[in-house]
Amino acid sequence: MTQQQRLNELLELVSERGNVSIAEIGEALAISAATARRDLATLADQRLVTRTHGGASALGSGYELPLQYKIARQAEAKVRIAKAAAALVSVSDSVGLNGGTTTSEVARELGRSDRLVRSDGDFGVTIVTNALNIAYELSVRAHVKIVVTGGVSRRQSYELVGPLVSNSLQEMALDVAILGVDGLSVRFGATTLHEGEADVSQQFGRVAKKVVVVADSTKMERTTFARICPLDQLDVLVTDLPVPPELAKALGAAGVEIIIAP
Structure with missing residues (x-):
């Protein structure tokens, strides 16, 4: 070890x-x-x-681990979640990705997907992200068009935050936003640890036709400091294990589709 x-x-x-x-x-x-x-x-x-x-x-509980220390946590579950979430993306889609370990795995799946490579050589998918690590990893993928928002970088998560992010996103229309969260609960919906990152996720949700949350089972019935949105503003939850009954009932009532990654 x-x-x-x-x-x-x-x-x-x-x-x-x-x-x-x-x-x-x-x-x-x-x-x-x-x-x-x-x-x-x-x-x-x-x-x-x-x-x-x-x-x-x-x-x-409000403390946020640096990204490098989160990578090993629930690693296998995050890979399975990423595969299931990437399957929701179609050729020529524009996809918003916030930062985090699970969305980074989603980005990797999209980056190596032959299904998204177009025969005419044009970009097969457009990724809009505020995460510097995601943009860096995908910049070498010929079929991926990368759009990086403006903003100020957070050392903990490699994410750009602040008003420049909102200024960028409000001019866009996305097919799907795939969002990582730190908590998902009946009362508070989707939450994260940092208010700046919550604001960015809200902006992604506002400009997307479909909002997908990717979160492993440790995030279920958990609430963290900054609220992103209530459950009824989500369209799909992709997770690794069956959702606790009370939360599953609330998600169903809000019209949220639950996908358990195989």
């Missing part, structure tokens, strides 16, 4: 339990106490956990 893999698993452990001791870390990750202390020191220096006497505790 590499150090990055250990750090990812350690963050996952702290997030799940809230508080962990050195002994619990050693048992869960099969590492020595000395290695556990060094890894905790690394995470604490980056302000990702809080050191306690003999262990560590999670930061508040």
Whole structure:
């Protein structure tokens, strides 16, 4: 196991339990106490956990992990979700993608899809994004036309935010917006951790004919700080496991199609 893999698993452990001791870390990750202390020191220096006497505790629920630490979380589920979401895109569609690990997987699926390559050599799909990492990855795909919004970059997520994003998007009409979220609940609908990113997602939703949320099961019945939209402003939810009954009922009442990725 590499150090990055250990750090990812350690963050996952702290997030799940809230508080962990050195002994619990050693048992869960099969590492020595000395290695556990060094890894905790690394995470604490980056302000990702809080050191306690003999262990560590999670930061508040409003804290946002940097994107590189989110990549390993629910990785297999996100790939399956991405494949199912990419199947909703047709040749010549214009697609809005916000930032995040799941939408990054969707972008990869769209980028390598032979189905979206046109025989006449023209662009098979247009991707509009505020995520710098998505734009960078897709820039080498000949069948993908990339449009990047303006805005100010957020270091945590590589997303552009601010009024320049709205100025760009209000001049567009998209076939579909595929949005990653941090929470989905009956009362608050789709939410995310940062108000600037919530505003961008709202703008994507306003200019798209169809709004698709891609979210793994850990996001269900969870609420985070900034609201994107209520459930009735969504058209499709793509997830990896059956949705909890109360939320599934509310989504059905709102007319949202639920797709469970195979």
